[in-house]
Structure formats: C-alpha cells, structure tokens
Amino acid sequence: MQNEAEPTVLLTQGWCRSSYSALRGLAQNGVRVVVSDTSRIGMCQASRLAHARGRYASPYADPEGFVTDVTGLCERHGIGLILPGHEEGELLVAAREAGRLPPGVALPMVDAATLALVNDKDRMSRLAREWGVAVAxxxxxxxxxxxxxxxxxxxxxxxxxxxxxxxxxxxxxxxxxxxxxxxxxxxxxxxxxxxxxxxxxxRVEGDGWGVSCLYWHGERIASFTHRRLQEKVATGGTSTLRVSAAHPAMEADAHRLLGGLKWHGLAMLEFKHDPATGRHAFIEVNPRLWGSIDLSLSAGVNFPWLLYLAQTRGPAVARAHFRPARQGVVARWLLGDVIRRLDLARRGRLGSALRLADGARADSFDDAKWDDPLVLFGEGLYYLAKGLRTHSMNPLEAGMVR
CATH class of the missing domain: 3.30.1490 (Dna Ligase; domain 1)
Known part of the structure; x- marks a missing residue:
C-alpha cells in the first residue's frame, strides 16, 4: 500500500497500451494512479489497478481546454506527478513553463525548446548527423x-x-x-x-530496433534495447511482436544523443539495422512512453517505477534499483496482431493472414493479462468504437501530422 505522503500520479492517454503498462508498473509497486483520457473507454479505464478515473478535452482540438482540465484533475486528486502517455506532454511542458501547473506537481520532462527539437524529425536527424551518428x-x-x-x-x-x-x-x-x-x-x-x-x-533496409532510456538531468539511469519482429501494417509503424536484445554500438549512439541533449525523463530512440552490412541508422526520438514498453517490464526493467523513484527519492535510488534486462524475452500485442492479419488480408496475402504459427512464442502480451482481464475488453471496445465512428483502425485527428 502506498504511503499517504508519497505523490499520486496522473496518467494521461489512458486508452492505450503504453499508458496501461505505466499504470501496471506503478500500481504493482503500490503507487496510486489516476488515469485520464478524452474517452470513458480504454485499457486503463477498464483496469482494476486504477485508483480513480478522469476525463479531459482533446489536446488536438482544444489544447486550452485540455490544460485546464488536467489542472483541475491535479487539484481534485492531489496529484504530485504527471506522466503523459503521448504527445500531450508538449502542451503540459508549455503549461509548466507558463506557471500554469498547480504548485508541487512534477512533470519529469525536458524543456519546451529541447522537446520541439527532438519532435522535429528533420532537425533531429541533422543534429544526429552533426554529432557523428549515422543517419540515412x-x-x-x-x-x-x-x-x-x-x-x-x-x-x-x-x-x-x-x-x-x-x-x-x-x-x-x-x-x-x-x-x-x-x-x-x-x-x-x-x-x-x-x-x-x-x-x-x-530508404534504409533492415530490422527496426529501439533503445529506450531513462535520463535524469543529463545522467543515464536505465537503458533497454529491443528488436522488432513484426509490425502492425506492412509499411511499418507500431510493432506487434518484439524481443529484448542487445546492440552495443546502437546503444552508444542513443546514449550519445540523449547525453548531448541533457535529456530528462523517458525516451525511446528508433534505429534501422541492416544485417547484410552490419550498419545501423538513426530514425527518430519518441520523447515519451512508447508502445512496446510492456516488453521492458517483462524483461525486468520497470521504467515507470524507476521514473517515480528518481522523482520521489532521487536518481541515486532509481539507479540502484536498475538491473540489466533479460535477453531473448518476446512480447506480443494481441489485438495489434489481429489488425496486422487484417491488413495482410486486405493486401491480398490471405495465406499469411491465416497462418497461426509465425515462428515466435510470446513470453508476455501487451494487452492480455490474466490478473487484469478487463483491459483487453476495454482496448477492443475502444478500437471498435473508434472504427465505427471514423471507419478506420488508425484514424487521423487534426493536428497529429504537421
């Protein structure tokens, strides 16, 4: 049970896998987590692990209303730390710098200027090249x-x-x-x-890799690496199957970039690795929770808990709790795999879509948890409602691409 003196966490973008993994990683260590979203349905909303639930205006359609709503949730629930689930963190950083967040509410993220830099794929790729990291x-x-x-x-x-x-x-x-x-x-x-x-x-051929890190005012606390085995759609994007792995050269490049940026908080850096040549290239930075974070928890690196420790007890305590990940752990996104198969069928690859065995046995699932069974139902209901409303499993909302 959480000590009453320890801060309660507000988690945004509660419908999705990355936020659910954060909820799980925190709640399993006794942290109270208030989950929030624009919708009443989703993974965190359906979870037995949520301490409380709240809603806010769309950060894309109504950014001012979003900040006002989040501020209200902080005051109502006595929030001590905000953990953004996705891009809404940029709005919250701006609110923090404008003095709009309630006193005592921590937001462990970099400043707005650094965040804008890494969110610009062109600027960040050119900076990586300037710093000696290979890019396409x-x-x-x-x-x-x-x-x-x-x-x-x-x-x-x-x-x-x-x-x-x-x-x-x-x-x-x-x-x-x-x-x-x-x-x-x-x-x-x-x-x-x-x-x-x-x-x-x-275009760079090869496998997709990710190096995930927690930094605290420029100092590395934890690092974890994975390789993608399958992706949700044939043209790339979110992974549905992945394995924990090691790639020292790629990790060194990721650490060089985050160290040079004086990074603060969580980030996942994407790379492409060509097995034929042995070369890799930097793709982009995801300066927030990432979709495959459940794999790191399954492999022994609980990033949300380490972040909480760094904020509440200091980076030295968090660093002492970090242990290198177990290698070879495989995680699958169950609903994403269904969507992947539907995409294959749509492209005329019916045999591949119907093939049950794909050569990988998952050690864990992002969204199917025996001890929290309703989250899969909540996720499925969210996608169903979204699909019926937008006629798409991956709809574009105004402001997402710019």
Whole structure:
C-alpha cells in the first residue's frame, strides 16, 4: 500500500497500451494512479489497478481546454506527478513553463525548446548527423519540384512529416517526378506549412530496433534495447511482436544523443539495422512512453517505477534499483496482431493472414493479462468504437501530422 505522503500520479492517454503498462508498473509497486483520457473507454479505464478515473478535452482540438482540465484533475486528486502517455506532454511542458501547473506537481520532462527539437524529425536527424551518428542520406530541397530534380529516379525514398504519429505522415516513393508528386500530395493532404516540408531520406533496409532510456538531468539511469519482429501494417509503424536484445554500438549512439541533449525523463530512440552490412541508422526520438514498453517490464526493467523513484527519492535510488534486462524475452500485442492479419488480408496475402504459427512464442502480451482481464475488453471496445465512428483502425485527428 502506498504511503499517504508519497505523490499520486496522473496518467494521461489512458486508452492505450503504453499508458496501461505505466499504470501496471506503478500500481504493482503500490503507487496510486489516476488515469485520464478524452474517452470513458480504454485499457486503463477498464483496469482494476486504477485508483480513480478522469476525463479531459482533446489536446488536438482544444489544447486550452485540455490544460485546464488536467489542472483541475491535479487539484481534485492531489496529484504530485504527471506522466503523459503521448504527445500531450508538449502542451503540459508549455503549461509548466507558463506557471500554469498547480504548485508541487512534477512533470519529469525536458524543456519546451529541447522537446520541439527532438519532435522535429528533420532537425533531429541533422543534429544526429552533426554529432557523428549515422543517419540515412537526407535529400536537401525547398519544394517538391526541387526534390524531384535532385533525387535519383532509380532509388527508393521515405518522406516523413516533421511531426507525425506512428505510421501517419509517412510515404514511400521512387525518386524523380514520383517523389515530387508524393511530396505535393502529402503537403496538400496534411495541410503542411511550406516552410516545414517533410524530411526526405533514402530508404534504409533492415530490422527496426529501439533503445529506450531513462535520463535524469543529463545522467543515464536505465537503458533497454529491443528488436522488432513484426509490425502492425506492412509499411511499418507500431510493432506487434518484439524481443529484448542487445546492440552495443546502437546503444552508444542513443546514449550519445540523449547525453548531448541533457535529456530528462523517458525516451525511446528508433534505429534501422541492416544485417547484410552490419550498419545501423538513426530514425527518430519518441520523447515519451512508447508502445512496446510492456516488453521492458517483462524483461525486468520497470521504467515507470524507476521514473517515480528518481522523482520521489532521487536518481541515486532509481539507479540502484536498475538491473540489466533479460535477453531473448518476446512480447506480443494481441489485438495489434489481429489488425496486422487484417491488413495482410486486405493486401491480398490471405495465406499469411491465416497462418497461426509465425515462428515466435510470446513470453508476455501487451494487452492480455490474466490478473487484469478487463483491459483487453476495454482496448477492443475502444478500437471498435473508434472504427465505427471514423471507419478506420488508425484514424487521423487534426493536428497529429504537421
């Protein structure tokens, strides 16, 4: 049971897996967690582990209302620490710097300027290159027509909006005129600012990897690495199957970047690794909870609890509680695997969609927990309601891609 003097945590974006993993990691150590979201349904909302539940306005549609609602939840529940579940953390950092958060409420995240830097895929990729970290070749251009002229029609490219959400805002294209057309369509579809065109890079083949870290005012407390085995859709994005692994060179690059940024809080850095060449390339930083965080808990690295310890008892205590992860632990996102199979069927790959055995036996599931069975129901109900409302399993909300 939690000591009454220890702070209660407010967890936002309560519907999703990453927030549920944070709830689980904290509640199992006796921390009171108030879960919040725009919706009444979701994983955390259905969990027996939640201390209380609250709602707020959409951070995309009504950012001012969102901050007001979160402030109210903090005051109502005596919150001592806010743990953002997704991009809404940027609004909360701005509110903190404007003095709008209630006194005594901690928000363990970097300053707004650093957050804006890492959230800009173009700026962050160029900074990584400047600091000696390998990145895929960047195409320098000022408008779609110029990108078409300077790119190679025989090569494959990836265009990504500077701010995106999972696979949203990502397009693949050959160079030349095809790339120019892809960029023009992207900028029109997402109403992108011409002064902030998408970052275009040569496509890198290989496996997706992630290096997840907790830093405290520039000092590393914990680190964990995983390799993706499957992704929700064929074109990439969120992983549905992954394994804990080690990659010292990649980890060194991740630590170089976060150390150089004087990072504070949680982050997951994405890389691509080409087994044929042994080379890897930095992709982006996710400066928040990440979708695959349940694997780190299953492998022995409880990032939410370590963050809580660093905030409440000091970084030395958190560092003393960290133990290196167990290697070879496999985690699967059950509902995501269903969505992956539906995507394969939609693409005409019915045999792959119906194949039950995929060569990997999961040690744990992100969303199926025998001791908290309603979370899978809450997740499924959320996706069903979202699908019926938007006719999509991965809908785009205004402001997500920019």
């Amino acid at each position: 070749t960047i195409v320098d251009y000022s408008n779609p027509a110029e990108a078409g002229r300077v790119s190679d029609p025989a090569r494959e490219y990836v265009a990504r909006a500077r701010r995106g959400n999972s696979s949203k805002g990502v397009r693949f294209s050959k160079g030349g005129e095809a790339l120019a057309q892809t960029l023009a369509e992207m900028m029109a579809a997402f109403d992108l600012d011409p002064a902030r065109p998408p970052i275009v890079q040569e």
